[in-house]
Amino acid sequence: xxxxxxxxxxxxxxxxxxxxxxxxxxxxxxxxxxxxxxxxxxxxxxxxxxxxxxxxxxxxxxxxxxxxxxxxxxxxxxxxxxxxxxxxxxxxxxxxxxxxxxxxxxxxxxxxxxxxxxxxxxxxxxxxxxxxxxxxxxxxxxxxxxxxxxxxxxxxxxxxxxxxxxxxxxxxxxxxxxxxxxxxxxxxxxxxxxxxxxxxxxxxxxxxxxxxxxxxxxxxxxxxxxxxxxxxxxxxxxxxxxxxxxxxxxxxxxxxxxxxxxxxxxxxxxxxxxxxxxxxxxxxxxxxxxxxxxxxxxxxxxxxxxxxxxxxxxxxxxxxxxxxxxxxxxxxxxxxxxxxxxxxxxxxxxxxxxxxxxxxxxxxxxxxxxxxxxxxxxxxxxxxxxxxxxxxxxxxxxxxxxxxxxxxxxxxxxxxxxxxxxxxxxxxxxxxxxxxxxxxxxxxxxxxxxxxxxxx
Amino acid sequence: xxxxxxxxxxxxxxxxxxxxxxxxxxxxxxxxxxxxxxxxxxxxxxxxxxxxxxxxxxxxxxxxxxxxxxxxxxxxxxxxxxxxxxxxxxxxxxxxxxxxxxxxxxxxxxxxxxxxxxxxxxxxxxxxxxxxxxxxxxxxxxxxxxxxxxxxxxxxxxxxxxxxxxxxxxxxxxxxxxxxxxxxxxxxxxxxxxxxxxxxxxxxxxxxxxxxxxxxxxxxxxxxxxxxxxxxxxxxxxxxxxxxxxxxxxxxxxxxxxxxxxxxxxxxxxxxxxxxxxxxxxxxxxxxxxxxxxxxxxxxxxxxxxxxxxxxxxxxxxxxxxxxxxxxxxxxxxxxxxxxxxxxxxxxxxxxxxxxxxxxxxxxxxxxxxxxxxxxxxxxxxxxxxxxxxxxxxxxxxxxxxxxxxxxxxxxxxxxxxxxxxxxxxxxxxxxxxxxxxxxxxxxxxxxxxxxxxxx
Numbered sequence: 001x002x003x004x005x006x007x008x009x010x011x012x013x014x015x016x017x018x019x020x021x022x023x024x025x026x027x028x029x030x031x032x033x034x035x036x037x038x039x040x041x042x043x044x045x046x047x048x049x050x051x052x053x054x055x056x057x058x059x060x061x062x063x064x065x066x067x068x069x070x071x072x073x074x075x076x077x078x079x080x081x082x083x084x085x086x087x088x089x090x091x092x093x094x095x096x097x098x099x100x101x102x103x104x105x106x107x108x109x110x111x112x113x114x115x116x117x118x119x120x121x122x123x124x125x126x127x128x129x130x131x132x133x134x135x136x137x138x139x140x141x142x143x144x145x146x147x148x149x150x151x152x153x154x155x156x157x158x159x160x161x162x163x164x165x166x167x168x169x170x171x172x173x174x175x176x177x178x179x180x181x182x183x184x185x186x187x188x189x190x191x192x193x194x195x196x197x198x199x200x201x202x203x204x205x206x207x208x209x210x211x212x213x214x215x216x217x218x219x220x221x222x223x224x225x226x227x228x229x230x231x232x233x234x235x236x237x238x239x240x241x242x243x244x245x246x247x248x249x250x251x252x253x254x255x256x257x258x259x260x261x262x263x264x265x266x267x268x269x270x271x272x273x274x275x276x277x278x279x280x281x282x283x284x285x286x287x288x289x290x291x292x293x294x295x296x297x298x299x300x301x302x303x304x305x306x307x308x309x310x311x312x313x314x315x316x317x318x319x320x321x322x323x324x325x326x327x328x329x330x331x332x333x334x335x336x337x338x339x340x341x342x343x344x345x346x347x348x349x350x351x352x353x354x355x356x357x358x359x360x361x362x363x364x365x366x367x368x369x370x371x372x373x374x375x376x377x378x379x380x381x382x383x384x385x386x387x388x389x390x391x392x393x394x395x396x397x398x399x400x401x402x403x404x405x406x407x408x409x410x411x412x413x414x415x416x417x418x419x420x421x422x423x424x425x426x427x428x429x430x431x432x433x434x435x436x437x438x439x440x441x442x443x444x445x446x447x448x449x450x451x452x453x454x455x456x
Numbered sequence: 457x458x459x460x461x462x463x464x465x466x467x468x469x470x471x472x473x474x475x476x477x478x479x480x481x482x483x484x485x486x487x488x489x490x491x492x493x494x495x496x497x498x499x500x501x502x503x504x505x506x507x508x509x510x511x512x513x514x515x516x517x518x519x520x521x522x523x524x525x526x527x528x529x530x531x532x533x534x535x536x537x538x539x540x541x542x543x544x545x546x547x548x549x550x551x552x553x554x555x556x557x558x559x560x561x562x563x564x565x566x567x568x569x570x571x572x573x574x575x576x577x578x579x580x581x582x583x584x585x586x587x588x589x590x591x592x593x594x595x596x597x598x599x600x601x602x603x604x605x606x607x608x609x610x611x612x613x614x615x616x617x618x619x620x621x622x623x624x625x626x627x628x629x630x631x632x633x634x635x636x637x638x639x640x641x642x643x644x645x646x647x648x649x650x651x652x653x654x655x656x657x658x659x660x661x662x663x664x665x666x667x668x669x670x671x672x673x674x675x676x677x678x679x680x681x682x683x684x685x686x687x688x689x690x691x692x693x694x695x696x697x698x699x700x701x702x703x704x705x706x707x708x709x710x711x712x713x714x715x716x717x718x719x720x721x722x723x724x725x726x727x728x729x730x731x732x733x734x735x736x737x738x739x740x741x742x743x744x745x746x747x748x749x750x751x752x753x754x755x756x757x758x759x760x761x762x763x764x765x766x767x768x769x770x771x772x773x774x775x776x777x778x779x780x781x782x783x784x785x786x787x788x789x790x791x792x793x794x795x796x797x798x799x800x801x802x803x804x805x806x807x808x809x810x811x812x813x814x815x816x817x818x819x820x821x822x823x824x825x826x827x828x829x830x831x832x833x834x835x836x837x838x839x840x841x842x843x844x845x846x847x848x849x850x851x852x853x854x855x856x857x858x859x860x861x862x863x864x865x866x867x868x869x870x871x872x873x874x875x876x877x878x879x880x881x882x883x884x885x886x887x888x889x890x891x892x893x894x895x896x897x898x899x900x901x902x903x904x905x906x907x908x909x910x911x912x
Contacts, residue, residue, distance in 0.1 A: 032771030090773055096669075158771050199674065203772045212736030213552075216886040218655065218857025221787050222757035223732070223748040225741040228782075229695070229760055235685060236692035276679070280668030280778075281812045285681040292679040301678035304685055305775050306766035311783060315488030315614045316659045316820040317546055318785055318858075319761050319886055322736075326684075327767060329774055331677050356737045364772040401674025402774075430672040430775055 002140060003453045009136040010445050017132040017445065018106070018115065018438065020050070024086070024124050025104040025117040031066055031087035032158035040066040040154045043086045047152055054135055055144055061170075063162035066154030070173070073134075073144040077456045078378075081149045081176035081415070083405055084127030084183065085156035088119035089430045096432035106438070110426075111189075113438040122429035125436035126182040126421050127152060129444035136449060146456025149176055153405070156183075159203065159365035160404060167412045175413045178378050180451070183403055185423035186440070187268065192386035192394040192447065194379060195419035196372040197297060200332030201402030202341055203305075203364025206349060208234070208324045210357050215320040225356050227324040228309045234352050235326065238302050243287040245302045245330075247348045253335030257298050265293055268395060278425065297398030301331040329364075331402065338366035367404030373416050378455055382418055385450035389443060422447065458596060459909045465592040466901050473588040473901065474562070474571065474894065476506070480542070480580050481560040481573040487522055487543035488614035496522040496610045499542045503587075503608055510591055511600055517626075519618035522610030526629070529590075529600040533912045534834075537605045537632035537871070539861055540583030540639065541612035544575035545886045552888035562894070566882075567645075569894040578885035581892035582638040582877050583608060585900035592905060602912025605632055609861070612639075615659060615821035616860060623868045631869045634834050636907070639859055641879035642896070644726065648842035648850040648903065650835060651875035652828040653753060656788030657858030658797055659761075659820025662805060664690070664780045666813050671776040681812050683780040684765045690808050691782065694758050699743040701758045701786075703804045709791030713754050721749055724851065734881065753854030757787040785820075787858060794822035823860030829872050834911055838874055841906035845899055878903065 010017075029043035030036040044060045044067045051058035051071040058071035066087060091101040099105060104117035115125060130150070137145045151174060155162055167174060187193040210225040240246055257265075272292045276282055286295040295301075309324030311317035330345075332338060346361050353359060372379075374396060386394035399419065406417040422444035428434045466473075485499035486492040500516045500523045507514035507527040514527035522543060547557040555561060560573035571581060586606070593601045607630060611618055623630060643649040666681040696702055713721075728748045732738055742751040751757075765780030767773035786801070788794060802817050809815060828835070830852060842850035855875065862873040878900035884890045 032773065033769065090767070090769060090771075092767070092769065157773075201674075201774070203774075205772070210737070213884070214887045215735060216857060217757070217759045217761060217785060218657075218787060218855070219752065219881070219885075220735065221759045221785075221856060222742040222751035222755055223740045224735060224737055225739075226759055228763050229691060232688040232691035232760070232763070235688035239685070279671060279676065279680060281666070281680055283681075283811045284679045285810070285812070286678040295678035296675065299678055301673070303673045303677045303682055303774075303776055304688070304766065305673060305773060305777075306768045307684050307688070307780065308764045308768040310760065310762035311546070311548070312762045312764040312781070313489065313546060313548070316661070316783060316785070317488065317613075317761060317886065318657070318659075318759075320759055321761075324763065325768070327772060329673060329677075329772070331674060354741070355739045356741070399674070400677060401672060425675070428669070429675075430773065431670040 003449065005140045006136050006449045007446050009140050010132070010449060013136065014442055018441065021115065021125055021128045021441065022104045024128065025119055026102055028102045029087050029154065030090050031155050033090055037066070040087055044069050044154055047086060050131060051150065054138060056150065061166070063166055065162045068154070068166055069152040071150040073148045075144065075147045077146040078178065079147045079149065079176040080455060081151055081174060081179045082130050083151050083153070083179055083181045084130065085123045085153045086127065087154045087157050088124070089122065089157050091118050093432065098433055109435065109437060111437050111439055114435045115438060115441065116433065116435045118434050120434055120436035121423045121427035122434065123156065123183045125441055126423065126444065129422065129441060130182055130448050132445045133448035133452060136445070137452065145452040149174065163405065164408060164412065167408055171413055176415060178376065179409045179415055179417035181403060181406060181417050181419045182421050184399055184419045184421035185425065187395055187397050188270065189424045190390070191392045192390045193397045194383060194394060195399040196374055196396045197398035198370040198403050198406055198419070199400055200336065200338055200367045200369040200407070201404065202330040202332060202338045202366045203327070204329070204342065204345060205327050205362040205364060206325065207360045208357055209322060209360070211320065211322045214322050217318040217320040220320050224320055225354060226320055227357065228321060230354060230357050231307070231309065231324040231326055234349055235304055237352060243285070245300065247341065247345050249344050250300070250341060253337060254300055255334040257294065268397070296400035298333055300333050300336060302328065304328050331400065333369045336369065338368055342366060365404065367402060368407055370407040370410065372406070376416055379418060381454040382420060382451050385454045386420065386447055389447045389450050420447070420451070459906065462592050462596045462905045463902050465596050466588070466905060469592065470898055474897065477571065477581055477584045477897065478560040480584065481575055482558055484558045485543050485610065486546050487611050489546055493522070496543055500525050500610055503542060506587060507606060510594060512606065517622070519622055521618045524610070524622055525608040527606040529604045531600060531603045533602040534634065535603045535605065535632040536911060537607055537630060537635045538586045539607050539609070539635055539637045540586065541579045541609045542583065543610045543613050544580070545578065545613050547574050549888065554889055565891065565893060567893050567895055570891045571894060571897065572889065572891045574890050576890055576892035577879045577883035578890065579612065579639050581897055582879065582900065585878065585897060586638055586904050588901045589904035589908060592901065593908060601908040605630065619861065620864060620868065623864055627869055632871060634832065635865045635871055635873035637859060637862060637873050637875045638877050640855055640875045640877035641881065643724065643851055643853050645880045646846070647848045648846045649853045650839060650850060651855040652830055652852045653854035654826040654862055654875070655856055655858050656792065656794055656823045656825040656863070657860065658786040658788060658794045658822045659783070660798065660801060661783050661818040661820060662781065663816045664813055665778060665816070667776065667778045670778050673774040673776040676776050680776055681810060682776055683813065684777060686810060686813050687763070687765065687780040687782055690805055691760055693808060699741070701756065703797065703801050705800050706756070706797060709793060710756055711790040713750065752856035754789055756789050756792060758784065760784050787856065789825045792825065794824055798822060821860065823858060824863055826863040826866065832872055835874060837910040838876060838907050841910045842876065842903055845903045845906050876903070876907070
């Protein structure tokens with residue numbers, strides 16, 4: 001009965017909730033670019049003020065990077081920790097955006113209204129679903145639900161350099177019975193999902209150096225080593241003709257999918273053709289004899305996320321550059337060891353260097369894959385709540401992305417995590433014109449109210 | 457006698473001549489970047505004013521791109537046309553410059569004073585050697601030397617798109633007995649040289665497209681085609697294990713060096729180890745069993761001058777980009793046909809494309825290699841004048857760079873060209889901290905005075 005009142009309250013106050021989200025979206029909290037440091041700080045302050053207004057004991061907690069936001073509400077029931085991140089991806093190429101990424105707008109979309117802005121889906125919109133569920137709960141009950149800790153990070157899009165030290169230093173304060181993480185999506189746009197399998201991530205940046213300075217390709221071309229050619233050759237060699245990654249020992253710890261899980265995934269009716277067609281593709285580009293769903297949920301990858309070298313401006317410059325650069329990331333599964341792969345990758349690249357070339361590496365994030373323990377009854381309770389809200393049976397699924405926080409909750413704080421989110425495949429997260437469906441936001445808030453009622 | 461007076465005049469007025477060059481160097485006439493269009497125009501105006509001040513009938517001549525400067529002085533003797541270019545290369549990476557590239561300064565160098573600025577050597581300093589020789593000549597003789605046309609271009613560093621149409625439209629005005637081109641260097645820093653063999657140049661820019669938008673490498677990595685990987689594979693395949701270029705029919709029209717020429721080049725005492733060591737290298741990177749001098753003077757090349765795609769900023773972004781780009785150039789020799797190679801290259805790249813990828817090409821300059829007819833007695837006269845000035849026998853040499861103008865003078869205006877210049881290998885043209893030795897400038901002016909006396 002009182003849950004229905006909370007749900008009605010959520011329905012009635014959706015415009016105000018949406019307006020608050022848009023306020024948060026106006027803060028350009030790009031964590032990877034030092035130019036936006038002040039904005040990250042401002043986003044944290046905004047959240048602290050919101051949470052304090054709701055009655056949380058909330059504070060901004062400094063780190064060597066961007067601050068954490070931690071909030072508590074001590075009540076009855078199991079201790080739940082909710083995690084989200086207030087930082088967002090960079091917006092380039094800005095020219096491909098239809099409007100200012102930090103001037104959010106409600107627009108018409110294929111599934112009703114949507115909110116267009118950087119961070120609308122990843123992760124400000126998702127984070128606010130939980131905050132708004134708490135707000136409606138309090139409006140109806142006069143108190144916040146259960147025994148809650150909210151934990152918001154500002155470095156998720158830049159490798160979370162402060163996260164592990166912060167969790168270790170504040171382990172007693174943060175350790176809860178279970179964590180709720182809202183940074184994932186629905187399955188195929190209408191089926192709610194709890195992610196139980198997450199890929200890890202290893203990021204590496206490399207610089208290949210050849211000549212001691214940029215050269216004129218007329219004076220030296222043909223005789224001098226060109227680092228772009230060297231880098232291209234290295235990248236070209238990282239996959240064999242079957243799409244397998246050639247770094248030695250790379251597949252150590254990669255499990256084959258159990259037959260039961262493979263069967264469950266086949267039942268998901270994942271439309272492989274549509275998955276590719278939606279982004280202009282027709283053939284899976286990964287390992288031969290794997291389906292796209294296997295490729296993105298259960299197989300490791302090596303991708304080049306960026307490359308640059310020489311003259312990249314308008315017109316032409318016949319330079320033979322002294323340096324070439326790439327950003328390369330690996331998605332990891334099973335028991336793959338990120339640090340061992342980092343060493344093997346670096347040794348492999350060094351073994352491919354021709355004479356007169358050197359390489360310099362800069363490591364970015366390194367997190368192992370994660371696998372949740374769904375035996376905890378909280379999983380089935382949350383699955384029931386999601387099924388009730390969306391009218392379709394909620395599924396346990398894998399996730400191609402890396403949400404290292406889930407692994408850290410387990411390894412540092414000893415607690416399992418439920419990854420529940422309401423994003424959709426067409427949200428264009430990390431891309432121009434990111435959006436979040438108002439339906440995702442609205443039913444996301446309602447979903448959390450139901451889950452809180454079931455768990456708290 | 458009067459030549460000696462001219463040479464003395466040059467010696468006495470060197471400071472003023474240097475100051476004028478520095479005025480020209482202050483104009484950032486970067487032709488390839490549209491942002492500097494006004495500056496290119498300003499450089500042309502500056503030259504017109506200088507030449508009019510010397511008594512030339514000089515004018516700025518509009519083109520669809522940057523203007524030409526044409527000046528005449530009708531006198532006795534053979535009609536000589538002098539060519540140079542007033543535009544300069546871009547200056548990036550600016551961070552590697554020790555000072556503002558367009559704030560020239562006289563500095564101490566290994567061979568006495570030098571002039572540090574973008575364009576000091578390529579080509580403003582070289583161009584002004586001829587102008588200053590004319591000025592000294594006039595000061596002594598009361599009239600400009602012989603029957604001269606000066607022809608200055610402002611698009612040499614950006615593929616000379618207006619050059620051929622302009623030469624065709626003004627063929628009668630420009631056609632002379634012989635052309636003098638000042639855009640090359642001394643041989644090994646002390647030996648004057650006349651270039652008789654020039655490589656051609658073909659520039660191609662390509663964009664590989666895969667997914668219809670930038671993707672999240674977690675959501676799609678492994679399953680979606682990555683255009684950076686495709687581009688890297690194409691670039692890696694352009695050379696075989698022996699350093700030969702794999703584009704079909706690429707070597708059609710590439711002559712073997714005649715034994716006599718090879719012997720002459722061996723006598724040049726070119727220090728191959730030093731040539732490479734000077735730029736931090738130890739092994740020639742081109743075709744196996746060719747010397748570096750052969751590689752840069754007589755062999756064709758394929759070089760990547762620029763590459764870019766995905767996220768290239770600070771930090772890390774796990775994007776799987778929808779596009780990747782490269783600028784690739786070919787140096788051509790002998791009878792290689794630039795347009796046939798362009799078509800073969802494009803077909804070759806298309807043949808390497810995996811499913812779901814497309815390629816778009818943008819052609820930059822396309823000029824064949826050039827070979828001068830040294831039977832014309834003007835060559836031996838000029839060689840004698842250079843030998844007298846520098847005290848070392850002047851040589852006929854090859855040039856790895858592409859100076860398409862020499863080929864156009866032959867094919868469009870039917871005249872041979874003498875390529876005589878005073879640059880040095882350490883001038884850092886096209887690189888940060890470009891410079892021109894004051895000795896190059898000074899003895900360059902004196903060289904032209906001697907050549908004018910010999911030819912006019």
